[in-house]
Amino acid sequence: MSVDTTPQAPATPSPAAANNMSRLAFRMRDYGIVAALVIIVIALSLSTDTFLTSGNLVNLLDQTAVLGLLATGATICIISGVFDLTASATLALSAIVGVQVGRVTDVYVGFAAAVLAGALLGFITGTVVVRSGVNSFVGTLATSLVYRGLAVMVTGGAIVYPLTQYAESFGVLTWPSLFGLTSATIMFVVVVAVLAVIVSRTTFGRRLYAVGGNAEAARLSGIRVGSIHVTAFMISGVCSALAGLILASRAGSAQSTMATGMELTAIAAAVVGGTSILGGEGAVWRAIVGALLLTLIGNGFNLLGWDTIYQQVLQGLLILFAVTMDRWLRKRTR
Amino acid sequence: MSTQKAPSIAVRGVGKSYSGVTVLHDIDLDIAPGEVHGLVGENGAGKSTLLKILGGAIKADAGTLSFDGEQVSIGSPRDAIGHGISLISQEGALVPALSVLDNVFLARWSHRGGLVSARADRKRLTGLLETTGFSVDPDVRVDTLPIGVQQQVEILRALARGARVIAMDEPTAVLAEHEKENLLALIRRLAASGTTIILVSHFLEEVLSVADRITVLRDGALIRTGPAAETSPRALVGHMVGREIDVLYPDPRPVPDGSPVVLAARGLRRGLVDGVDLEVRSGEILGIAGLVGSGRTETLRLLFGADRPTAGVVEVDGVALTSNTPRAAMAAGVAMVPESRKEQGLVMQRSVAENVALSSLSGRRSGPFVKRPAEKTAVGEISKSVDIRAANPESPIETLSGGNQQKALFAKWLLRDPKVLLIDEPTRGVDVAAKTQIHHLITGLAADGMAVVCVSSEIEELLALSHRVLVLRHGRPVGEYPRGTTPEVVVAAAFGDHSQGETS
Ligand SMILES: Nc1ncnc2c1ncn2[C@@H]1O[C@H](COP(=O)(O)OP(=O)(O)OP(=O)(O)O)[C@@H](O)[C@H]1O
Numbered sequence: 149m150s151v152d153t154t155p156q157a158p159a160t161p162s163p164a165a166a167n168n169m170s171r172l173a174f175r176m177r178d179y180g181i182v183a184a185l186v187i188i189v190i191a192l193s194l195s196t197d198t199f200l201t202s203g204n205l206v207n208l209l210d211q212t213a214v215l216g217l218l219a220t221g222a223t224i225c226i227i228s229g230v231f232d233l234t235a236s237a238t239l240a241l242s243a244i245v246g247v248q249v250g251r252v253t254d255v256y257v258g259f260a261a262a263v264l265a266g267a268l269l270g271f272i273t274g275t276v277v278v279r280s281g282v283n284s285f286v287g288t289l290a291t292s293l294v295y296r297g298l299a300v301m302v303t304g305g306a307i308v309y310p311l312t313q314y315a316e317s318f319g320v321l322t323w324p325s326l327f328g329l330t331s332a333t334i335m336f337v338v339v340v341a342v343l344a345v346i347v348s349r350t351t352f353g354r355r356l357y358a359v360g361g362n363a364e365a366a367r368l369s370g371i372r373v374g375s376i377h378v379t380a381f382m383i384s385g386v387c388s389a390l391a392g393l394i395l396a397s398r399a400g401s402a403q404s405t406m407a408t409g410m411e412l413t414a415i416a417a418a419v420v421g422g423t424s425i426l427g428g429e430g431a432v433w434r435a436i437v438g439a440l441l442l443t444l445i446g447n448g449f450n451l452l453g454w455d456t457i458y459q460q461v462l463q464g465l466l467i468l469f470a471v472t473m474d475r476w477l478r479k480r481t482r
Numbered sequence: 483m484s485t486q487k488a489p490s491i492a493v494r495g496v497g498k499s500y501s502g503v504t505v506l507h508d509i510d511l512d513i514a515p516g517e518v519h520g521l522v523g524e525n526g527a528g529k530s531t532l533l534k535i536l537g538g539a540i541k542a543d544a545g546t547l548s549f550d551g552e553q554v555s556i557g558s559p560r561d562a563i564g565h566g567i568s569l570i571s572q573e574g575a576l577v578p579a580l581s582v583l584d585n586v587f588l589a590r591w592s593h594r595g596g597l598v599s600a601r602a603d604r605k606r607l608t609g610l611l612e613t614t615g616f617s618v619d620p621d622v623r624v625d626t627l628p629i630g631v632q633q634q635v636e637i638l639r640a641l642a643r644g645a646r647v648i649a650m651d652e653p654t655a656v657l658a659e660h661e662k663e664n665l666l667a668l669i670r671r672l673a674a675s676g677t678t679i680i681l682v683s684h685f686l687e688e689v690l691s692v693a694d695r696i697t698v699l700r701d702g703a704l705i706r707t708g709p710a711a712e713t714s715p716r717a718l719v720g721h722m723v724g725r726e727i728d729v730l731y732p733d734p735r736p737v738p739d740g741s742p743v744v745l746a747a748r749g750l751r752r753g754l755v756d757g758v759d760l761e762v763r764s765g766e767i768l769g770i771a772g773l774v775g776s777g778r779t780e781t782l783r784l785l786f787g788a789d790r791p792t793a794g795v796v797e798v799d800g801v802a803l804t805s806n807t808p809r810a811a812m813a814a815g816v817a818m819v820p821e822s823r824k825e826q827g828l829v830m831q832r833s834v835a836e837n838v839a840l841s842s843l844s845g846r847r848s849g850p851f852v853k854r855p856a857e858k859t860a861v862g863e864i865s866k867s868v869d870i871r872a873a874n875p876e877s878p879i880e881t882l883s884g885g886n887q888q889k890a891l892f893a894k895w896l897l898r899d900p901k902v903l904l905i906d907e908p909t910r911g912v913d914v915a916a917k918t919q920i921h922h923l924i925t926g927l928a929a930d931g932m933a934v935v936c937v938s939s940e941i942e943e944l945l946a947l948s949h950r951v952l953v954l955r956h957g958r959p960v961g962e963y964p965r966g967t968t969p970e971v972v973v974a975a976a977f978g979d980h981s982q983g984e985t986s
């Protein structure tokens with residue numbers, strides 16, 4: 149037992165080096181899920197001739213748009229500490245509003261009405277959750293039933309179409325546009341980029357994370373927790389409405405059963421991307437990575453021509469692979 | 483109290499680093515059975531890290547642990563409990579929604595034929611309460627208990643698990659004066675009955691009075707282990723910081739005559755708080771003393787609007803607050819450093835910089851955007867002035883040591899440049915040197931005209947810092963004492979014994 153040993157300086161690396169190393173470790177930790185995505189992309193490019201064709205890539209992004217938008221809305225809600233289970237019901241109801249308003253005015257006015265409806269429905273969902281103080285999972289589940297029910301009432305359970313003279317312009321979102329991508333893809337990319345900037349660069353974004361991470365600390369820091377939540381729901385509502393327009397534009401119609409159950413796929417995409425369901429952590433880009441991964445796995449199947457019998461099993465395994473890799477990289481730097 | 487004898491512990495070459503930053507380096511330490519071993523060091527020295535390694539909460543990167551000469555591997559808290567080691571952590575580890583009884587026997591409930599037998603547990607708990615001298619209602623939810631009692635529940639749990647080694651990380655930081663005495667007495671009794679205690683604390687006198695030997699850590703290295711009898715607070719501080727320093731509380735500058743009243747409260751009421759009036763002038767530091775449950779923290783929360791008073795008004799600069807919300811108080815220039823950094827103060831998973839910037843976001847924005855360079859500068863400056871030691875301001879604040887988290891919480895509110903600063907336990911978990919730094923900071927702010935209201939369960943600290951001390955009892959002011967009053971007088975007033983005190 150050494151009593152009174154002279155101090156020995158610990159062999160710490162120089163502060164600058166240590167700093168760089170910790171930054172690097174940080175990056176690895178952050179981008180594990182991206183590595184998983186890249187691995188799957190490489191595997192698909194090597195094993196098929198068709199994957200890396202521009203046609204397939206355009207198609208892939210177009211397929212990702214709907215899930216990507218919903219996952220972005222889900223991610224923003226989850227970051228702030230709430231779940232939005234109304235996403236797919238809001239999607240259907242806003243799309244129906246869009247078609248119906250379009251019938252009496254004009255396609256584009258209809259589109260705008262759909263987006264407004266999404267924002268309004270989000271506002272209502274948020275207000276219900278905040279005012280009632282009910283857990284958001286239960287509160288939005290109930291609200292989503294109301295929205296679906298309203299969709300059935302408005303349509304009488306039937307499919308709604310735009311007027312025939314508008315049918316073609318109603319399909320605008322499926323048209324090719326910049327760089328040969330579909331208009332839906334362009335809209336998706338623009339909206340998501342704007343939301344990513346809002347979440348990562350604005351004071352609202354900072355408050356969003358704080359509210360989700362520790363609502364009481366946020367409140368005592370002078371943040372209006374309730375209005376942050378309502379805003380998160382409104383953003384989610386707008387994302388749903390846009391996703392609804394893409395689906396309606398593709399189908400040339402809208403109906404009350406649109407995208408049923410897709411709110412859960414959206415939450416799954418958010419979580420696969422690496423957003424913590426505990427709140428206070430996550431990012432919009434993660435939603436996109438998650439949505440891409442899920443879409444890619446489906447897409448790969450078609451290209452590889454594998455028997456669809458195995459599809460679900462393999463899909464599940466690939467998701468496990470991706471999230472395990474993410475966790476493993478994070479853990480190593482803890 | 484335990485059936486088995488405590489082992490002799492040998493730590494050899496233990497090291498730990500986080501993403502390339504060494505936080506513990508080549509620690510060799512022997513702890514004898516039944517010893518009270520003090521562990522001291524600056525904030526971030528690695529004390530909690532060492533305890534967590536012993537308690538199985540984290541794994542060391544290097545080194546070995548032996549018990550009675552036999553090498554053991556502790557990979558999880560479960561392993562540690564199996565070896566008779568219990569860790570009472572800095573943050574507390576109770577299940578809030580469970581009862582005292584369930585927490586004490588957590589995951590080790592007595593059972594009969596697969597069913598949990600509450601009756602057997604109740605009997606065991608009664609036995610434990612007798613040996614410890616605690617009195618706790620077994621059936622209340624632990625989150626309704628004051629923090630001092632919650633800690634007793636953790637100690638009961640350690641004993642219920644048959645712990646032969648109990649490692650306590652700053653157990654007295656959250657306790658009131660007399661509770662501290664009780665805990666120290668219990669530590670002595672446990673040690674006398676053969677339990678080994680490892681005690682981390684920033685209260686050096688306390689460590690000196692209870693420990694057999696004391697180890698000093700600095701920057702992750704073990705500097706010295708020696709008998710407590712052969713050292714002094716001054717010598718310990720010297721080892722902790724690596725040079726001789728004077729630990730002297732600064733005197734606050736006298737409040738200038740005619741200095742205006744900045745903060746006033748009249749007839750504040752809610753729950754415990756039963757009619758509090760107070761006035762604080764610019765440049766004045768008002769201390770609030772009282773026992774646990776006297777309504778100190780609650781009063782501070784009412785002043786800030788954290789809770790809505792059922793009666794009474796709060797005025798800033800003679801103007802009543804428009805509404806009783808933190809936002810309104812903040813708009814009027816009031817800031818509050820809350821009691822608990824984990825629950826009320828910090829967003830643990832966010833970065834140090836984000837936390838420090840959080841309450842003053844609107845001050846540094848262009849349109850909706852955060853002005854990041856301005857934020858970086860502001861956070862950098864304030865972190866320097868309160869001496870936050872973080873490898874990287876972008877790392878999550880939960881990776882900071884407890885004391886550095888406290889400094890960050892302080893920094894967050896100072897960034898708002900408030901007129902009135904309400905502080906609940908300003909130096910909880912802060913090391914000796916940093917504590918004087920914070921005191922200098924507070925007296926400096928007051929000298930520049932800030933009005934400060936400070937609650938602290940450390941009477942000495944409160945008396946050293948304040949111009950005036952207001953004593954609360956059962957939610958009512960029972961006396962007001964000028965600077966220079968002795969601690970005994972204030973404590974007597976807090977207990978409701980006025981024979982010694984003079985009410986002004
Ligand atoms: N999970 C983590 N990731 C990165 N760094 C960490 C982590 N946990 C602790 N550290 C760092 O390790 C160092 C030692 O921390 P530790 O909590 O052991 O200090 P301490 O001596 O207990 O200090 P205090 O008196 O403030 O409680 C600190 O610099 C801290 O920032």
Ligand SMILES: [Mg+2]
Pocket residue numbers: 529530531572651883884885
């Ligand atoms: Mg500590």
